[in-house]
Amino acid sequence: MxxxxxxxxxxxxxxxxxxxxxxxxxxxxxxxxxxxxxxxxxxxxxxxxxxxxxxxxxxxxxxxxxxxxxxxxxxxxxxxxxxxxxxxxxxxxxxxxxxxxxxxxxxxxxxxxxxxxxxxxxxxxxxxxxxxxxxxxxxxxxxxPKVVMMLATEGLRVALVTTHLPLKAVPAAITAAELTSVCEILHRDLQTRFGLPNPVIAVLGLNPHAGEDGHLGTEEQTIIEPALNELRAGGMDVRGPLPADTAFNPKVLKTCDAVLAMYHDQGLPVLKYAGFGNAVNITLGLxxxxxxxxxxxxxxxxxxxxxxxxxxxxxxxxxxxxxxxxxxx
Known part of the structure; x- marks a missing residue:
């Protein structure tokens, strides 16, 4: 074609x-x-x-x-x-x-x-x-009404829950409704735009070590994990929340079709290091x-x-x- x-x-x-x-x-x-x-x-x-x-x-x-x-x-x-x-x-x-x-x-x-x-x-x-x-x-x-930013290079796709926000504004912007909406758009477009019938999404936590069981932040326990559980109950294969510092390794990446980062500089530095000059920005949901x-x-x-x-x-x-x-x- x-x-x-x-x-x-x-x-x-x-x-x-x-x-x-x-x-x-x-x-x-x-x-x-x-x-x-x-x-x-x-x-x-x-x-x-x-x-x-x-x-x-x-x-x-x-x-x-x-x-x-x-x-x-x-x-x-x-x-x-x-x-x-x-x-x-x-x-x-x-x-x-x-x-x-x-x-x-x-x-x-x-x-x-x-x-x-x-x-x-x-x-x-x-x-x-x-x-x-x-x-x-x-x-x-x-x-x-709602779009999702995703960058991709060979072997790696990284989508974002929040995009161009000051870091101090990120936690308040991550709500169960927002996370659910982003995951649904990402899942649907991986199916319809990339031909992946059963996409697997690795979802990062917000805090270091994905909150360390609440000792380094509670957003994982109170917002992210409950939202992911609801999505899993609906048949979506979303994994996490994963610690961001260990999620970008071959063992994890070979089992998923996309990584969902909570904020811009959590996911994109890794992707741009892996593929700068040979990467692409994709708007999902349009x-x-x-x-x-x-x-x-x-x-x-x-x-x-x-x-x-x-x-x-x-x-x-x-x-x-x-x-x-x-x-x-």
């Missing part, structure tokens, strides 16, 4: 346009359509020394794998000229328009999934637009498939030609696999 993947080019001053152009150097397994400003891409291609033919995207055309030397583009115009490495808040709405175009395209059947290049949250907020990230914004665009690179805008590298596109290739591959698994399911 050839998937048609919308690639939003992200912050125009960052490496998103560069990543899209690098794809054009070789043939791809799927039909890739870059969403962004055509003139920006042409300008950045000249800066990078990449010879590429930019073709206007035709949604009525058949799905065909992208060929070397060519890049299909769904044009979204910049609001202001862009220089690599130099942020301009005048283009904040442009970035959001690329995301809106991708979602609309999926809803219309023009795309099977979307893959996002990195955006610069600070410049969007500086333009007076409240923006906490792709995950939350796409949930709002699709009217999805009615659409969305994956993303696992890195930022790298403003200092934009236009330099000194970037690694491994994460983008993995994000495209995972999106394609999710589309295929969903079609089979």
């Amino acid at each position: 050839i998937a048609r993947l919308a690639l939003t080019t992200g912050e125009p001053a960052g490496i998103g346009p560069d990543l899209a152009l690098l794809l054009s150097r070789t043939a791809q397994n799927d039909h890739i359509v870059a969403i962004g400003d055509r003139s920006l891409l042409q300008q950045r291609a000249a800066q990078l020394g990449i010879t590429v033919t930019l073709q206007e995207f035709d949604p009525a055309a058949p799905h065909t794998a992208s060929v070397a030397g060519s890049l299909q583009v769904l044009h979204v115009p910049l609001a202001a000229p862009c220089v690599a490495g130099q942020l301009n808040s005048a283009n904040a709405n442009y970035v959001l328009q690329t995301l809106q175009s991708a979602v609309t395209g999926i809803e219309l059947g023009h795309f099977d999934a979307m893959v996002t290049a990195p955006v610069q949250k600070s410049v969007i907020n500086a333009a007076g637009i409240p923006f906490s990230g792709h995950t939350e914004y796409l949930a709002e665009l699709t009217a999805t 009615p659409i498939v969305r994956t993303s690179v696992d890195h930022g805008t790298a403003l200092d590298l934009a236009g330099s030609g000194q970037i690694d596109s491994g994460s983008l290739h993995y994000a495209l591959s995972v999106a394609s696999e999710m589309v295929t698994a969903g079609a089979v399911t």
